[in-house]
Amino acid sequence: MSEWRKDPIVDRWVIISTERGKRPNDYKEIWGQKNTLECPLCEGKEKLTPPEIIAYREPASQKDTPGWWVRVVPNKFPAVNIEGEPSLRQMGIYQVMNGVGAHELIIETTHHEPSLDAQTVKQVEEVIWIWRDRSMDLRKDSRMKYIQIFKNTGPVAGASLEHTHSQLIATPLVPVEVSQELEGVKAYHARHGTCVYCDMIRQEAAEKERVIIDSEHFFCFSPYASRFPFETWILPKEHQHDFGQIHEELVRDLAGVFRAILRKLAVLIKNMPYNVVLHTSPVNTQEEIHYHWHLEIMPRLTIMAGFELGTGYFINPTSPEIAAQAMREVIEFYSLQEKPVKEVYQYV
Amino acid sequence: MSEWRKDPIVDRWVIISTERGKRPNDYKEIWGQKNTLECPLCEGKEKLTPPEIIAYREPASQKDTPGWWVRVVPNKFPAVNIEGEPSLRQMGIYQVMNGVGAHELIIETTHHEPSLDAQTVKQVEEVIWIWRDRSMDLRKDSRMKYIQIFKNTGPVAGASLEHTHSQLIATPLVPVEVSQELEGVKAYHARHGTCVYCDMIRQEAAEKERVIIDSEHFFCFSPYASRFPFETWILPKEHQHDFGQIHEELVRDLAGVFRAILRKLAVLIKNMPYNVVLHTSPVNTQEEIHYHWHLEIMPRLTIMAGFELGTGYFINPTSPEIAAQAMREVIEFYSLQEKPVKEVYQYV
Numbered sequence: 001m002s003e004w005r006k007d008p009i010v011d012r013w014v015i016i017s018t019e020r021g022k023r024p025n026d027y028k029e030i031w032g033q034k035n036t037l038e039c040p041l042c043e044g045k046e047k048l049t050p051p052e053i054i055a056y057r058e059p060a061s062q063k064d065t066p067g068w069w070v071r072v073v074p075n076k077f078p079a080v081n082i083e084g085e086p087s088l089r090q091m092g093i094y095q096v097m098n099g100v101g102a103h104e105l106i107i108e109t110t111h112h113e114p115s116l117d118a119q120t121v122k123q124v125e126e127v128i129w130i131w132r133d134r135s136m137d138l139r140k141d142s143r144m145k146y147i148q149i150f151k152n153t154g155p156v157a158g159a160s161l162e163h164t165h166s167q168l169i170a171t172p173l174v175p176v177e178v179s180q181e182l183e184g185v186k187a188y189h190a191r192h193g194t195c196v197y198c199d200m201i202r203q204e205a206a207e208k209e210r211v212i213i214d215s216e217h218f219f220c221f222s223p224y225a226s227r228f229p230f231e232t233w234i235l236p237k238e239h240q241h242d243f244g245q246i247h248e249e250l251v252r253d254l255a256g257v258f259r260a261i262l263r264k265l266a267v268l269i270k271n272m273p274y275n276v277v278l279h280t281s282p283v284n285t286q287e288e289i290h291y292h293w294h295l296e297i298m299p300r301l302t303i304m305a306g307f308e309l310g311t312g313y314f315i316n317p318t319s320p321e322i323a324a325q326a327m328r329e330v331i332e333f334y335s336l337q338e339k340p341v342k343e344v345y346q347y348v
Numbered sequence: 349m350s351e352w353r354k355d356p357i358v359d360r361w362v363i364i365s366t367e368r369g370k371r372p373n374d375y376k377e378i379w380g381q382k383n384t385l386e387c388p389l390c391e392g393k394e395k396l397t398p399p400e401i402i403a404y405r406e407p408a409s410q411k412d413t414p415g416w417w418v419r420v421v422p423n424k425f426p427a428v429n430i431e432g433e434p435s436l437r438q439m440g441i442y443q444v445m446n447g448v449g450a451h452e453l454i455i456e457t458t459h460h461e462p463s464l465d466a467q468t469v470k471q472v473e474e475v476i477w478i479w480r481d482r483s484m485d486l487r488k489d490s491r492m493k494y495i496q497i498f499k500n501t502g503p504v505a506g507a508s509l510e511h512t513h514s515q516l517i518a519t520p521l522v523p524v525e526v527s528q529e530l531e532g533v534k535a536y537h538a539r540h541g542t543c544v545y546c547d548m549i550r551q552e553a554a555e556k557e558r559v560i561i562d563s564e565h566f567f568c569f570s571p572y573a574s575r576f577p578f579e580t581w582i583l584p585k586e587h588q589h590d591f592g593q594i595h596e597e598l599v600r601d602l603a604g605v606f607r608a609i610l611r612k613l614a615v616l617i618k619n620m621p622y623n624v625v626l627h628t629s630p631v632n633t634q635e636e637i638h639y640h641w642h643l644e645i646m647p648r649l650t651i652m653a654g655f656e657l658g659t660g661y662f663i664n665p666t667s668p669e670i671a672a673q674a675m676r677e678v679i680e681f682y683s684l685q686e687k688p689v690k691e692v693y694q695y696v
Contacts, residue, residue, distance in 0.1 A: 005572055005573040006573055007571075007572075007573040008532075008536070008544055008548065008572070008573075009529055009532035009533060009536070009544055010525075010528045010529055010532050011528075012573065012575070012660065012661065012662070013573070013661045013662075014573045014574065014575055014661065014662045014663070014664055015661065015662070015663045015664065016573075016574075016664050016667050016668075017663065017664070017665045018667050022577060022665040022666045023666070023670060023674065024616045024617060024674050027577065027617050027649050079655075079663045091572075092551040092555075093544065093547050093548060093551055094551075094572045094573070146659075148654075148655060148658050148659055150653070150654025150655055150657075150658050151654055152651075152653040152654050155651075156651070157651070157653055157654075158651035158652070158653025158654065159653075167654070167655070169655055169659075171659070171661075175658070175659030175660055175661055176659070176660040176661070177358075177657075177658060177659050177660035178658075178659065180358045180359075180660075181357055181358055184356075184357035184358050185357060188356070188357070196356055196357055196441065199441050200356065200441060203440045203441055203442075207440075223355070224353055224355075224356070224439075224442045225353040225354055225355040225356075225360065225361070225362045225364075225442070226362065226364075227360070227362055229370060229375065268372045269372060269375050275653055275654040275657055276654060277654050277657055277658035278658075279658070296657075296658075298657060301375050303500075303503075303504070303505070303506035304506070304652055305498070305500040305505055305506025305507075305623055306496075306498025306499055306500050306505075306506065306515070306623040306624065306625050307427075307496060307498055307515070307517055309498075309525075309623055309625055309644075309646060310496050310498050310523070310525060310526075310625035310626075310627070310644075311494075311496055311517075311519070311523030311524070311525050311526065312360065312523055312524040312525035312528075313360065313361045313362065313363065313519075313523055313524070314360070314361075314362045314363070315362070315363045315365065315427045316362055316363065316364050316365070317365045317370040318370045318371070319364050319366050320364075322371060326371065326372050
């Protein structure tokens with residue numbers, strides 16, 4: 001069973017996966033090893049995953065068989081476990097809690113394709129809908145306080161499976177990064193009476209130099225204090241604190257701009273490793289209406305090293321102004337619509 | 349010139365190195381590229397670095413020529429610049445400050461050797477002394493509020509030069525990770541009247557299972573809430589808030605245990621990538637006597653991915669109990685003293 005352990009000095013919890021319990025020899029085999037096993041996420045290999053939680057599939061098709069186009073399964077090697085109540089124990093100066101939580105895998109397509117940007121806009125829409133479905137379902141479990149949806153692409157960004165997928169970890173705690181953002185948002189609101197994210201859109205739209213895509217419902221830009229080269233945020237223009245509030249028109253537009261950003265990154269640098277993190281308000285706790293949900297896309301071309309670990313600050317050798325310009329200048333694949341990016345590479 | 353830019357929501361500053369200004373094409377060349385240039389840190393190549401700030405060298409030898417055994421130079425590609433006053437400007441909702449700071453490179457040996465653990469204890473002592481020298485000198489500059497000494501070993505851990513070296517970045521701000529630690533330390537002291545780090549040593553010494561080395565002056569252990577597999581902290585047993593308080597007896601002992609820990613890691617996993625971060629109290633600001641300086645050694649066998657970036661929490665598949673046991677079981681190279689670890693590998 002996993003454990004949540006808290007650092008006795010700062011608000012930092014660590015999930016110790018004692019069952020996975022990697023020993024030194026497990027790491028000796030990691031380096032340079034290529035995964036040669038069958039891909040368990042491909043169509044026809046449904047029996048290789050734990051039984052599906054939900055799938056969008058043909059009405060006549062059976063659970064855990066082909067016929068689906070997006071599929072959610074429990075993570076086979078979960079960092080957290082769905083059973084049990086989160087009970088906090090004091091161990092001398094330390095605090096520990098049983099490793100409660102949900103850890104799910106969202107399989108974004110049936111075929112073995114490493115990147116989401118090669119999918120159609122319609123397929124990306126389906127992925128966003130299933131993120132929302134899982135978010136709405138998991139919040140019915142009152143133990144869960146936050147639903148972290150994220151995506152790791154490329155080994156450098158932490159992906160251990162190549163087949164395009166995203167993940168979800170629901171936690172019995174509001175994570176420190178989220179609670180610090182909430183504090184910042186509330187402090188700003190108390191001072192100015194407005195939403196800091198809405199004000200950010202206003203300022204960026206006026207200054208223009210960091211804007212990448214300004215669509216009907218979403219605003220995509222390189223944040224002023226970008227931690228990573230080509231970091232990109234996608235914000236809904238309408239103030240919504242909770243990703244669960246997304247509706248049909250927004251899903252359609254988000255699918256288009258999200259895919260466009262991923263395509264731009266893919267064209268800019270081949271096999272660009274990146275993380276996507278969905279930021280949204282917590283659940284089953286005080287409602288945080290001043291929050292503003294959004295997507296943060298973080299390419300991993302730089303390394304978080306000693307300075308970043310020691311200070312919590314970042315060094316970014318590519319200014320967001322240069323990044324946004326390069327992103328804008330990439331041919332607008334958004335308009336090419338359904339053409340997979342692989343075919344498009346040759347044009348660049 | 350560089351800029352310090354602040355995120356408008358959280359206490360996160362980013363150094364944007366606008367001069368280094370990497371453009372997309374610079375990254376295209378990064379992947380798989382092996383550095384084939386002459387190593388500028390080797391003895392005899394002194395002219396390839398900026399002029400030295402300090403070196404421990406033969407009395408008769410000249411600055412920027414051979415004859416040294418440890419040498420400190422300004423970073424040739426500094427993230428921050430030594431000139432100017434840190435002046436904060438408001439840019440709409442954002443804050444920006446000129447990129448003031450010091451960025452130095454500590455060359456830990458004359459010959460092209462990738463790891464500090466292959467050095468003699470005496471040589472490691474010299475490195476610690478020069479860290480202290482730079483710390484004492486830089487704090488005379490009242491603009492500097494924190495002196496972050498760190499070490500990146502291996503490309504995965506962010507090292508761009510192979511020749512063993514450490515770095516120092518002095519900042520005009522107390523970094524958020526440090527201020528959060530200070531808050532935690534003070535809150536603990538207010539509640540218990542004791543130092544949380546001293547209490548940690550007491551509890552770990554009693555529980556034993558996470559102890560790695562317990563020397564005369566230093567306590568080395570796997571922290572209870574280890575973020576990384578084989579993470580190791582080295583704490584002075586005597587309560588000292590400021591690394592500058594270290595004295596001769598402590599330097600000698602620290603050199604021995606620090607090298608022993610690095611050797612253990614090197615023997616456990618070949619070419620183990622790791623970061624070392626020196627945690628100490630800020631300078632030129634309120635004295636923080638309840639702080640307790642220490643070294644944190646963080647092997648980089650896992651990847652900080654979407655979950656870590658989104659939540660600020662960590663997933664660690666190796667419990668500190670397993671890690672400490674493995675570290676203890678590695679033959680005690682500490683006692684082998686001056687034998688380079690390369691010769692020792694064959695015994696394992």
